[in-house]
Amino acid sequence: MESVPAIAVRNLRFHYPGEKLPAVDDITLSIDTGSCFGLLGPNGAGKSTLLALLTGILLPQHGDIRINGERLSNTRKLHEYISLVPQDYAFYPTLTLQENLDCFAGFYGLQGAHKRARIDFAVQVCGLDDLLHQRASSCSGGVRRRLNLALGLLNQPELLFLDEPTVGIDAQSRHFILESIAGLQRAGMTIIYTSHYMEEIQSICDAIAIIDHGKLLVQDSLANILARAADMPALPARQNAQRLEDFYLSLTHHALRD
Amino acid sequence: MTALIATIKKELLLLLRDIHGLLLLFVMPVAFILIMSLALQSQFAQNAGGQKIAVLVDDQARSDSAASVIKLLEQRDVFSWHVTDTLSAPEKIRHDEAAFLLTLQQNNNDLHAEILVAPATNPQIEAIFTAVVGEAMSKQRIEALLRNIKMKRALDSDFSLDDGIDEDALNSNPVTIQYSYQKNQTTSVQPASAQPTSVQQSVPAWLVFAMFFSVVPLANTLISERQQGTLRRLRTLPVPLALPVIGKLVPYFVINQIQVLLMLTVGVYLMPLFGADSLTLGHSLAGLLLMSVCLSIAALGYGILIAVVARTTDQATTLGGVGNILLAALGGIMVPRFVMPDSMQQIAGFSPMAWGLEGFLDIFLRSGGVKDVLPEAGSLFLFGAVTIALALVLFRRNT
Numbered sequence: 001m002e003s004v005p006a007i008a009v010r011n012l013r014f015h016y017p018g019e020k021l022p023a024v025d026d027i028t029l030s031i032d033t034g035s036c037f038g039l040l041g042p043n044g045a046g047k048s049t050l051l052a053l054l055t056g057i058l059l060p061q062h063g064d065i066r067i068n069g070e071r072l073s074n075t076r077k078l079h080e081y082i083s084l085v086p087q088d089y090a091f092y093p094t095l096t097l098q099e100n101l102d103c104f105a106g107f108y109g110l111q112g113a114h115k116r117a118r119i120d121f122a123v124q125v126c127g128l129d130d131l132l133h134q135r136a137s138s139c140s141g142g143v144r145r146r147l148n149l150a151l152g153l154l155n156q157p158e159l160l161f162l163d164e165p166t167v168g169i170d171a172q173s174r175h176f177i178l179e180s181i182a183g184l185q186r187a188g189m190t191i192i193y194t195s196h197y198m199e200e201i202q203s204i205c206d207a208i209a210i211i212d213h214g215k216l217l218v219q220d221s222l223a224n225i226l227a228r229a230a231d232m233p234a235l236p237a238r239q240n241a242q243r244l245e246d247f248y249l250s251l252t253h254h255a256l257r258d
Numbered sequence: 259m260t261a262l263i264a265t266i267k268k269e270l271l272l273l274l275r276d277i278h279g280l281l282l283l284f285v286m287p288v289a290f291i292l293i294m295s296l297a298l299q300s301q302f303a304q305n306a307g308g309q310k311i312a313v314l315v316d317d318q319a320r321s322d323s324a325a326s327v328i329k330l331l332e333q334r335d336v337f338s339w340h341v342t343d344t345l346s347a348p349e350k351i352r353h354d355e356a357a358f359l360l361t362l363q364q365n366n367n368d369l370h371a372e373i374l375v376a377p378a379t380n381p382q383i384e385a386i387f388t389a390v391v392g393e394a395m396s397k398q399r400i401e402a403l404l405r406n407i408k409m410k411r412a413l414d415s416d417f418s419l420d421d422g423i424d425e426d427a428l429n430s431n432p433v434t435i436q437y438s439y440q441k442n443q444t445t446s447v448q449p450a451s452a453q454p455t456s457v458q459q460s461v462p463a464w465l466v467f468a469m470f471f472s473v474v475p476l477a478n479t480l481i482s483e484r485q486q487g488t489l490r491r492l493r494t495l496p497v498p499l500a501l502p503v504i505g506k507l508v509p510y511f512v513i514n515q516i517q518v519l520l521m522l523t524v525g526v527y528l529m530p531l532f533g534a535d536s537l538t539l540g541h542s543l544a545g546l547l548l549m550s551v552c553l554s555i556a557a558l559g560y561g562i563l564i565a566v567v568a569r570t571t572d573q574a575t576t577l578g579g580v581g582n583i584l585l586a587a588l589g590g591i592m593v594p595r596f597v598m599p600d601s602m603q604q605i606a607g608f609s610p611m612a613w614g615l616e617g618f619l620d621i622f623l624r625s626g627g628v629k630d631v632l633p634e635a636g637s638l639f640l641f642g643a644v645t646i647a648l649a650l651v652l653f654r655r656n657t
Contacts, residue, residue: 057493079496088487092268094275099268106264107495151491161494 004069006159006190007031007054012063014049023049025214026063031207033068036181036191038205038222040198042252046214047194051161054192055084067159083157087164089144090151093137097128097147100136104151122150125180142173149177153184160184161192166200178204198245202226208244212252261497265505272479273513279475283517287468288524295460295534310338311383312356314347319364323398327362327369330394337387354378358387371395371433388435395432454594454623457535461525462618463591466611468521469514469553470582473561476510477574480565489657503566503653507558507646514554542627549617549631552638556610559645566649566656585611613637 008030015022023046031037041047052058054065056075065072072078091100101122105115123129126146131139136147149165162181166174182204185191195201201208202222209219218225222244229247273279315331317324332339340356351359351374359374371391375384483489483502492502525537539546561578568574586592589609595616598606606612617634620626 055494057490076496079494082494084491084494086487086491088490090487090491092272092488093486095268095271099271103264103268104495106267107261107492107497107501109260109496111260 003033005030005066006033006035006068007192008064008066008069009054010064010066012050012053012060012065014053014058014061016049022214024053027211027214027216029209029216029219031190031192033190034185034188035207036185036193036205038201038208039192039194039211040196040201040208040248041194041211045212045252047211048163049214050211051084051163051192051194055079055082055161057084080155081157082159082161083152083155084161085149085152085163085165087167089136089148091136091147094135096133096135097139097143098132100147100151101132101154105154108155110154118154118156121156122153125153125184126150127176127180140169140173142169142176145169145173145177149180157189159190159192163194164196165193166195166197174200198242198248202244210248210251217251261495261501262505262508265501266509269479269506269509270512273475273509276475276478279478282471282474283468283513284520286471287464287517287521290464290467291460291521291524291529292532294464295456295529296532298456298460299534310336311358311387312340313337313387314340314342314350314356314359316342316347316359316361318343319362319369321364321369323369323402324362324364326401327371327394327398330397331360331390334390337390348374351376357383360391369395369398369432373433373435375435375437384435388433392433399432454619455535457525457529457537458619458623459594461521461529461537462622463586463594463615465518465521466553466589466614466618467582467586467591468517469557469614470560470585470611471578472510472513472557473564473578473582474575476506476558476561477565477568477578478571480506480562481568481571481574485570493657499654499657500650503562503650506562506565510558510561511554514557515550518550538622540621540623540625542621542625542631545621545626545628545631546618548628548635549614549621549638552635552642553614553617555642556614556638556645557642559642559649560610562649563645563652566652585609588612590615610638610641613641 010028012024012027013022014024025046027046027050039047039050049058053060056072056078060072067078067082092103095103101119102115105119108118110118123132126149128143128146128150131143134143136144139147145165145167149162152160152162165181166177169177178200181191181193185204191204193201193205205222207219207221208225210217220228225247226243229243313331315328317328328339328341331337342359347359350356354376357376357379361372361374363370363372373388373391480502483492489502493499498504522537522539526539527536530536560581564574564578564581568577583592586609588606589595589611590598590606591611595603595606595612613634617631617638620630620634624630
């Protein structure tokens with residue numbers, strides 16, 4: 001019996017008022033439960049709008065979204081088992097890390113021992129143990145990124161949406177975060193990951209979709225896409241490790257987007 | 259409920275760490291109260307000392323005797339005398355626009371004075387005024403009598419005093435008193451024209467100003483949440499969409515009440531240490547609480563609306579700050595309403611800050627109670643309810 005995908009999207013369309021073209025234009029895709037799914041696209045391709053639609057921030061104007069086989073209608077219920085880690089440092093900089101964790105745990109309705117256990121889990125996964133009493137504003141970019149991730153883990157989500165979670169941090173922090181994400185996936189969490197760093201996608205994702213101008217250009221497993229990239233004529237001075245980027249650029253072209 | 263408690267706790271922590279916000283909400287108004295009360299102390303005292311009791315005079319007699327009485331009365335400069343012949347004079351008295359209406363009527367040779375007393379006129383002032391009018395009428399009668407005697411003597415050398423004096427007319431009471439309200443009915447509020455001292459004006463004025471200034475920290479936190487992406491994140495949490503807005507109202511309401519306590523404490527205990535009067539709080543704790551609650555609702559409604567409309571903290575600070583200063587200038591905070599010309603006083607009535615200030619002055623200055631501040635409290639509550647509702651609609655639409 002075929003397993004139900006974590007996310008199934010059919011003919012999804014969203015058009016912002018006043019814009020000429022739709023931000024999401026007839027996208028159909030499927031994300032397997034327990035996978036780490038990479039969502040790629042240049043700036044303005046429609047990734048953020050697609051994430052907003054999948055997380056219930058925006059409601060689809062056309063098409064259908066199914067989460068674990070159920071049509072997305074009750075966003076309040078959806079928000080109990082999904083989590084979005086935005087690209088921005090979406091927390092309160094003048095509060096300490098502990099206060100931020102307490103505050104967001106409160107937003108999830110967590111109390112008492114249950115709350116403490118969830119906070120301990122998030123702190124452990126993100127390596128924040130010794131930093132809890134520091135104000136977020138005084139922490140390094142790497143710690144802030146880890147706090148951003150930790151806040152997204154407080155409800156122990158089945159689906160975790162990560163929007164460029166490693167922007168602007170050093171190699172050590174990036175390595176730590178990628179390891180943590182891989183660990184979460186191994187524990188059974190479905191991860192939807194957007195990034196502009198191809199090597200990150202290559203290192204942690206098992207399936208990929210590339211979108212541009214609101215349209216889905218390709219969706220396949222990482223292995224298949226790398227195989228297709230291998231068939232492409234090699235670009236001068238390009239290394240094998242950059243095959244995914246070559247393939248991505250061949251689809252989205254080299255023209256600057258902003 | 260857990261989410262709401264978390265929001266409230268978060269807002270309080272954010273405010274406690276916002277040194278500029280704290281200075282704006284607590285230190286600025288205390289400084290204003292101290293500076294303005296002390297700077298304007300002598301000016302207010304002069305004003306209060308120079309205040310005259312308004313009397314309308316309706317000269318229906320139009321006789322020499324009446325003119326003579328008016329001339330005598332005008333020498334009493336504790337009263338300001340305004341000759342009127344309008345039919346609306348009794349109406350003005352009923353509305354306390356003047357303390358008395360004095361009507362002079364001529365019955366044959368007798369001049370008769372009728373006094374209409376305004377509802378808020380102090381009984382002691384009434385007694386003094388009655389005596390003043392009685393004295394003027396008596397003087398006029400004596401002068402008329404002497405003139406009459408002199409004239410009769412000149413015409414008749416056998417004239418005797420027993421022949422020429424109408425004792426009934428001489429003994430009749432030339433002054434009658436009427437009331438524009440039911441006598442013995444206690445009126446709690448002092449005349450609207452009663453003027454405050456510098457402390458009585460400054461403490462409630464700058465308290466109202468400070469409460470409306472919660473717009474700045476309130477708007478800044480909401481705009482920061484929007485700019486930092488926290489609002490977007492909250493949209494993916496199982497909490498009501500309006501939580502970030504509702505969650506701000508509760509802690510800032512508490513902050514407003516702390517402001518009320520602090521400013522009143524400054525007025526009552528700190529001002530006398532600087533040689534100024536102590537603030538008198540009136541007799542109605544319930545009225546004070548009602549005003550405090552309704553004023554806070556209005557201030558928070560205004561603040562949250564600015565927070566939702568402004569896109570940046572600069573916009574919020576400019577819009578909220580300049581808006582506050584305009585409302586304050588218009589509403590009698592910076593310039594007391596009683597020194598404004600009539601037309602400006604009418605315009606001032608449109609500022610919610612004026613409603614707040616008048617409500618507090620009703621309690622502190624005019625010994626008013628809940629019933630007396632209901633119009634101001636009701637207007638503030640309505641203003642707050644409408645602005646909060648509008649802010650929620652705009653927030654839902656924009657988020």
